[in-house]
Amino acid sequence: MKTICINCPMGCPLDITEEEGKVVVRGYTCKRGLEYGVSEYTSPVRTVTTLMRTSDGGVVPVKTSRPVPKGRMFDVLERIRSLTAPADADIGFVAESDVLGLGSDIVVTGRPAPHPAK
Amino acid sequence: MKKFDVLVIGGGPAGMAAAIAADAKGASVLLVERDVRLGGILNQCIHAGFGLHYFGEELTGPEYADRFEKRLAKTGVKVMLGAMALSLGGDGEVLLLSPEEGAVHVKAGATVLAMGCRERTAGAIALAGTRPAGIYTAGMAQKMCNIEGYLVGKRIVILGSGDIGLIMARRMTLEGAHVERVIELMPYSGGLKRNIVQCLEDFGIPIDYSHTVTRVVGKPRMEGLYYAPVDENRRPVLSEEKFIPCDCLLLSVGLIPENDILNGSGVKLSRVTSGAEVDENRMTSLPGVFSCGNVLHVHDLVDNVSHEAEIAGSAAAEYALHGAPPTNGELHAVTPGKGVRYALPQVIHGGSGSVEVFFRTDNVYKNCKVVAECAGRTLYSKKRMIVAPGEMEKIALKKEDLDGDVTVRLEI
Ligand SMILES: Cc1cc2nc3c(=O)[nH]c(=O)nc-3n(C[C@H](O)[C@H](O)[C@H](O)COP(=O)(O)OP(=O)(O)OC[C@H]3O[C@@H](n4cnc5c(N)ncnc54)[C@H](O)[C@@H]3O)c2cc1C
Numbered sequence: 399m400k401t402i403c404i405n406c407p408m409g410c411p412l413d414i415t416e417e418e419g420k421v422v423v424r425g426y427t428c429k430r431g432l433e434y435g436v437s438e439y440t441s442p443v444r445t446v447t448t449l450m451r452t453s454d455g456g457v458v459p460v461k462t463s464r465p466v467p468k469g470r471m472f473d474v475l476e477r478i479r480s481l482t483a484p485a486d487a488d489i490g491f492v493a494e495s496d497v498l499g500l501g502s503d504i505v506v507t508g509r510p511a512p513h514p515a516k
Numbered sequence: 517m518k519k520f521d522v523l524v525i526g527g528g529p530a531g532m533a534a535a536i537a538a539d540a541k542g543a544s545v546l547l548v549e550r551d552v553r554l555g556g557i558l559n560q561c562i563h564a565g566f567g568l569h570y571f572g573e574e575l576t577g578p579e580y581a582d583r584f585e586k587r588l589a590k591t592g593v594k595v596m597l598g599a600m601a602l603s604l605g606g607d608g609e610v611l612l613l614s615p616e617e618g619a620v621h622v623k624a625g626a627t628v629l630a631m632g633c634r635e636r637t638a639g640a641i642a643l644a645g646t647r648p649a650g651i652y653t654a655g656m657a658q659k660m661c662n663i664e665g666y667l668v669g670k671r672i673v674i675l676g677s678g679d680i681g682l683i684m685a686r687r688m689t690l691e692g693a694h695v696e697r698v699i700e701l702m703p704y705s706g707g708l709k710r711n712i713v714q715c716l717e718d719f720g721i722p723i724d725y726s727h728t729v730t731r732v733v734g735k736p737r738m739e740g741l742y743y744a745p746v747d748e749n750r751r752p753v754l755s756e757e758k759f760i761p762c763d764c765l766l767l768s769v770g771l772i773p774e775n776d777i778l779n780g781s782g783v784k785l786s787r788v789t790s791g792a793e794v795d796e797n798r799m800t801s802l803p804g805v806f807s808c809g810n811v812l813h814v815h816d817l818v819d820n821v822s823h824e825a826e827i828a829g830s831a832a833a834e835y836a837l838h839g840a841p842p843t844n845g846e847l848h849a850v851t852p853g854k855g856v857r858y859a860l861p862q863v864i865h866g867g868s869g870s871v872e873v874f875f876r877t878d879n880v881y882k883n884c885k886v887v888a889e890c891a892g893r894t895l896y897s898k899k900r901m902i903v904a905p906g907e908m909e910k911i912a913l914k915k916e917d918l919d920g921d922v923t924v925r926l927e928i
């Protein structure tokens with residue numbers, strides 16, 4: 399697998415392979431690059447942020463409280479699309495706990511924009 | 517005519533932090549924001565990546581804004597929403613327009629500018645071709661998506677690979693659009709490596725460096741665009757033009773500090789940053805007028821915005837309550853040398869205490885040295901593995917060490 403290290407602007411090009419049952423990272427400059435290479439190869443995770451429908455037809459921003467496996471991002475998105483948050487949900491409201499059994503909650507991160515007086 | 521010690525214009529992260537800091541110094545503060553709520557650009561930045569330095573944890577934009585709104589609610593700051601500052605006079609008087617109160621004149625002991633930036637548009641980059649529906653600035657598309665809930669296109673091309681362009685590539689993909697490619701004029705991206713990986717690589721979105729969009733086709737709706745590589749003078753090589761069918765072009769081609777209300781005020785603006793020239797307290801050339809956040813210079817980290825705004829807010833309160841701070845009468849200019857595009861503050865008063873100087877480089881340099889000099893003496897010298905224009909650098913200087921103008925440069 400080829401990727402680049404995200405820890406600093408150097409962006410070292412990493413080449414990660416498995417040799418004799420061990421993960422081997424090539425191309426890194428510092429320890430952080432080595433660690434990053436191993437974790438990206440063995441268990442890459444991402445925080446998912448997106449919108450959720452509210453009960454009054456609006457949208458609110460949400461996030462996963464912990465990063466989820468990279469390969470499950472779109473499953474999590476699909477699950478979030480099937481959910482509805484209460485219209486008055488405040489920041490921190492847990493819209494679903496332990497989404498898809500991944501150990502991460504779906505949490506509301508913002509409030510809908512107030513509409514200017516009509 | 518309303519009277520306050522400190523008037524803060526703009527209620528984004530810069531304005532909120534400045535108002536809180538001014539209040540903490542005992543000043544009476546009025547904060548005006550033209551939008552229906554506080555938070556500025558953070559309200560639409562629903563991705564994570566804010567606050568690692570300031571709060572020691574990674575927050576989304578709205579969560580970062582909320583922390584400051586809650587702090588603000590505990591202060592005596594008067595907040596006026598839906599109110600826009602129209603002009604700042606040479607005497608420091610500000611004209612506001614408010615839906616409830618109409619035209620309001622405010623004379624404050626000190627004024628803090630915190631109006632943020634606006635985006636460069638298709639017109640600003642003289643984009644060739646038709647002007648169909650489907651061309652948006654990336655921030656506008658972000659607002660329509662994340663706040664209003666509209667997706668602005670289905671097959672999308674993004675011009676510009678700064679962080680906003682990269683963030684929008686992922687955002688549109690997550691919402692079900694197909695991002696065809698990102699096109700970047702420069703041979704490198706101004707965005708964070710993290711965003712290159714997590715916004716493009718994760719979704720297999722290609723990026724073409726040293727390329728540009730040559731013309732847009734379609735009317736009334738966009739049907740596609742032509743793009744081509746550029747030569748070493750950044751001119752497109754038209755013989756290698758290619759066509760991509762698409763219904764949407766997002767422009768992430770730069771931000772411009774929103775300083776229009778200063779026209780005629782006499783505040784001196786920098787040609788490089790398009791923001792005001794300031795001293796170490798972030799005071800502009802017009803005494804009593806301070807500037808911070810994106811309206812002063814474009815920031816990539818909101819944490820730096822909050823820190824800068826606290827400097828400006830407390831200094832504005834001090835100025836309003838006690839007058840200009842004592843100095844030894846000396847004024848040292850800070851000028852960019854080789855490899856440095858700009859350094860800020862542009863001037864430092866003589867005296868005591870430490871001062872942080874922020875700067876951006878004019879290119880990507882590896883294995884270089886950052887050097888600050890004053891009258892032939894080296895004040896600072898440190899090796900850097902890499903510096904890049906997309907990442908603001910800072911160095912700390914001691915006022916006691918200054919006995920002339922300061923140059924910040926790179927040894928390459
Ligand atoms: C798409 C995007 C992604 C980003 N990602 C990150 C990230 O991951 N991490 C990070 O740390 N930073 C990020 N940033 C940068 C950060 O958000 C900004 O640096 C910061 O928000 C700037 O704050 P500000 O208060 O100066 O400006 P703004 O947030 O723009 O606020 C300015 C406010 O002033 C108001 N205003 C303007 N003119 C007037 C007037 N005349 N009268 C009254 N009110 C006025 C505006 O309505 C606005 O509310 C991102 C920025 C963008 C655009």
